[in-house]
Amino acid sequence: MTAATVGVGAVDPSDPAAFRLWREEILRYGDMDAYGHVNNVAIAQFCEGGRVAFERCGDLQRENPVLGLSLAKVTIEFRAEAHFPGIVRVGTRILGFGRSSCRLVQGLFQDGRCIATSEAVSVCFDTVARKAVPYPEACKVRALKLAGP
Numbered sequence: 001m002t003a004a005t006v007g008v009g010a011v012d013p014s015d016p017a018a019f020r021l022w023r024e025e026i027l028r029y030g031d032m033d034a035y036g037h038v039n040n041v042a043i044a045q046f047c048e049g050g051r052v053a054f055e056r057c058g059d060l061q062r063e064n065p066v067l068g069l070s071l072a073k074v075t076i077e078f079r080a081e082a083h084f085p086g087i088v089r090v091g092t093r094i095l096g097f098g099r100s101s102c103r104l105v106q107g108l109f110q111d112g113r114c115i116a117t118s119e120a121v122s123v124c125f126d127t128v129a130r131k132a133v134p135y136p137e138a139c140k141v142r143a144l145k146l147a148g149p
Contacts (some may be wrong), residue, residue: 006066011093011149013077013107014114019091021147023029024052027084038082038115043108047076047118050090055122057146059139067133069122072101082108082115094147100124100132102145 011018031042055069063132080089090112101123108116124135 011095011105012121013029013093013105013117016089016091016107016109016112016114019093019103019107019147020058021050021054021092023050023090023092025049025088025090027082027086027088032084034069035109036083038084038088040076040078043076043082043116044076044079046088046090046108047074047116047120048095050092051122053090053119054104054147055091055145057143059142062066064136066126066128067100067123067136068125068127070125071120072123073121074118075120076116080113080115082110086110088090088115092147093094093149094143095119100134102135102140119146 018115023047027038029111051071056144088108091107091109093105095105097103101121104120104122106118106120107114123130127135
């Protein structure tokens, strides 16, 4: 199977075993809402932190410094409350690649319990020309080693 044809298979993002790439987020008092649980905006930021860690580890810009990833779509499913203080572990995994896009799934966990899952599509784009470009094959291969199936 080539990098361009990676398939999803059956991925359960609520299972920590589905992930190899991890990032930890330390909860702050300011992440709480009026109801005493971690706010949905903080959860979205934790997802973003995991995506950025993926992008930086995959080293897309090593191939071409003008390339970047731009978020095209994100969905978040809130599964359980998270509470301060603590740590949220964010697992990120590649679901597949399109011509210029990468589809990711994430699981967010506090104390071993899944608090949220997310799916996102990021598009490889030329930051000078301001347009989508094909995702480089070498970057796909590196990314799969970090966060592939």
